Amino acid sequence: MIYLDHAATTPLDPAVFEAMLDFLKPGGVHGNPASDHVEGKRARQAVEQARADVARLIGAEPGEIVWTSGATESDNLAIKGAFEFYKERGRHIVTSMTEHKAVLDTCRYLETQGAKVTYLRPGADGCVSPGQVLDALTPETVLVSLMWVNNETGVIQDIAGLAPALREKSILFHVDAAQAAGKVPIDLRAVPVDLLSLSAHKIYGPKGMGALFVRKRPRARLAPQLHGGGHEQGMRSGTLPTHQIVGMGAAFRVAGQRLSADHEQLGRLRDRLLERLRALPQIFVNGEGAPRVAGVLNVSFAGVEGESLRASLPELAGSSGSACSAGTGESSYVLRALGRDDDLADASLRFSLGRATTQAEIDAAAEQVVGQVRRLRTLSPLWRESA
Amino acid sequence: MIYLDHAATTPLDPAVFEAMLDFLKPGGVHGNPASDHVEGKRARQAVEQARADVARLIGAEPGEIVWTSGATESDNLAIKGAFEFYKERGRHIVTSMTEHKAVLDTCRYLETQGAKVTYLRPGADGCVSPGQVLDALTPETVLVSLMWVNNETGVIQDIAGLAPALREKSILFHVDAAQAAGKVPIDLRAVPVDLLSLSAHKIYGPKGMGALFVRKRPRARLAPQLHGGGHEQGMRSGTLPTHQIVGMGAAFRVAGQRLSADHEQLGRLRDRLLERLRALPQIFVNGEGAPRVAGVLNVSFAGVEGESLRASLPELAGSSGSACSAGTGESSYVLRALGRDDDLADASLRFSLGRATTQAEIDAAAEQVVGQVRRLRTLSPLWRESA
Amino acid sequence: MGPNPFGYSEPVWRLFTELPRAGTLEGSRVLRGTAATPANRNRLELWLRMSGERIEDARFQAYGCPATIAVGGWVCEQAIGSTLAELALIRGKDIRQALEIPEDRLHCALLGEDAIKSLAPTS
Amino acid sequence: MGPNPFGYSEPVWRLFTELPRAGTLEGSRVLRGTAATPANRNRLELWLRMSGERIEDARFQAYGCPATIAVGGWVCEQAIGSTLAELALIRGKDIRQALEIPEDRLHCALLGEDAIKSLAPTS
Ligand SMILES: Cc1ncc(COP(=O)(O)O)c(C=O)c1O
């Protein structure tokens, strides 16, 4: 099994695993961070340390980090919470067609609650330009939600180019950075984003753990979406899962140390993979020409059918589309928004590399893909006719 | 440190820890359960096994279990989800004043959204009688939410006595069983509850993991509260945290095996603790006379002030009130609802015992409490005057 | 035959991974049949070479899911040695049963029946 | 002095755990002072035994948070050896500073000042 699905999820970094163990193992720290006693206090200290670690990677203050159960919840909290809080100001939201489902489905839900949503179509390279966003604003616009890095193509949006213009107009800016943190430098001191979603399990932290950055100056306000004990400054109730939080903190700490090494290493392997895949004619890199993160390569293969392509590669754990909408059997809405027809969108593979990916794996993956695509093309009457 | 705060949270059972390790450790199973490949499939199998384990403890079908980030989220999903789905039928909700904040705050929020909520006051023993609930129903009532076991007093409500009458009237019945699962027998084949909230970390599973039982026959419908990839039959989106789910499954499996042994062991220690505390005059057991779970003992001490009482017991990790609302400095709303005055409510300690609690710990705890209460009473002009 | 992690039926998986009889045929005595689902999302082509009444060789090409591809291989395997009349008796539901194709993929099996029905001389 | 996990100031914690001068006094030459916050949620009582101009012994009782209890002990410690006039100079803010009581607990310190002001002979 060659695991090239790190954009779906990653294994724990060994340091993350070790850090979590202390809060899981028999005899470890197991108190409820909300408890007043010594056991609780020890847990609380670990939680606050992790908060500082997460904040540091993105140039935020610890007090601006709200723990959640993952980026899905962060996206929901940011978008619904901001809409609920600010809807008297206006009810128009701007987002893009290539956002993650956690953003798109949330926006669709808000449409049933009186929101008007503009879904921008990116260019063929996957980029949504700042100008495009600014042109879509109306006096009613309260919120723009745009992802920093796309989970299927790895395309990096120009968040830094857009944020100041939105700040100037006092329009709230939410950024889904689930695929960006630890992969592109993020400095929220310099980039006036108001809300930013994070996930641990995309960068070697635990699944089921995330955070939302909520800016304090100027203060972004949210209506809470999970009501209860009033944890997290009232923004998100629920017992804090110490081990998960500690894992996320450790993952973000490691990510800060490895950001440029990862970038260099994954970029080199990604380039090698593409070079080898180029042995095949008629392949198309999705997001070609756009700035992209180092670890993701998404390629469409003309003349083969998607399901057979995937079935031909049982030893390759890659992905077609996002794991988050996999299992639905639909071809990727992201690739279709970039103008790929249904067949090509369906005959696409996302290779997402990770820290443990080796050159041998890349070479083996390339060999398997090239071989299987050739085999299916030889079988295909469409390919024969187009030849 | 004597840890008598198991109602706030528990350490992992060693079997739970072992089960989780396989999904955390380097080289373990780390795929995204939503992924189509072998890695994903292995994770998915573990998730489904855990679903069956959780279902079994409560007499449910695996397909009736929806994973959440904890009972706080389960309560939110159940109450908001049902209200949103059924509000055209009616907008009246019945609950009690002694519910967990996750229920109360959610109800308060729904009041801002057009709900009318009746908060029943339990008897002095903490019980809400079925008759009391039935008397509160109106033709507008769509939902009753009542906890199976109270987190502060351990009082067990007569859920089985109430459920059939609500079913007959087609009123949805939600039960918060965060403190009940693994502590009282629950068989949802026999008890027609529609929605039931569960938490892992109250019974030796991981924090940040819960589930909502959503009955299939007759089908309880919910509007989802977390939008995204459409996981969990569309009811709860977000990447499934395999290790957390596996931990919850293991915890529920162990709980099923240990239910009666735990009950016997904790009951014996609880009785011993109370017997020793009775060396003090003027102490009051909260929920006295009502059926209560074996592991919880909540006592009010007349003539001492709450904060000083707690400060006098730094070696005892117990709790005054729920960890979930601790840190607010308010005296327990639960005890006040039972008719305790502010001073007594404040001068209360909740001892919640766990599987690892020893007789020596119980004896030491009793000795410390008796000694410190005497010391503070000796110092108290109020005590002197009342003597 | 490698692992079958996606849960295809055993006959579909065998035919998909082994691809018996993939290819085309040329020459006289060759019949060709084609079938497609709407918008060409799945396509199947059959080539049969006759020897008198009997089918002496059979090949297929296909574009589509593994079940579609398996149908091509299976029809070819059935074809060899039989007569056209015998082959024409094969119905989509027979194919579905033989390959254990799930109900919601019946259209793949029907491609086999349609391709057989459309058989015609190539020259 | 045991662990202080709740973050009380060091002087409050010492006085609360050691309870110097807890108790009451009886007899002639004994003054008593009392003070309470509304609804009796915190109470402080002082007993002083005079020897001429000087305070020879001092005791307190208290019901309230650790800071309130510490105030009682601290006032008693200050009292011994001083005159009533000297004692009467003590203000709530002095107590607060000496015991490092946080601003939002000023009312505890004020109980000390009030109890001193209310000192009166017991017989
Ligand atoms: C861009 C993006 N946003 C949000 C999510 C959801 O994150 P999580 O799995 O933590 O809920 C993902 C991944 O699933 C993602 O790739």
Ligand SMILES: Cc1ncc(COP(=O)(O)O)c(C=O)c1O
């Ligand atoms: C009765 C009850 N309901 C709900 C909760 C919340 O559960 P969780 O901590 O899993 O969010 C708790 C505990 O905190 C509880 O005791």
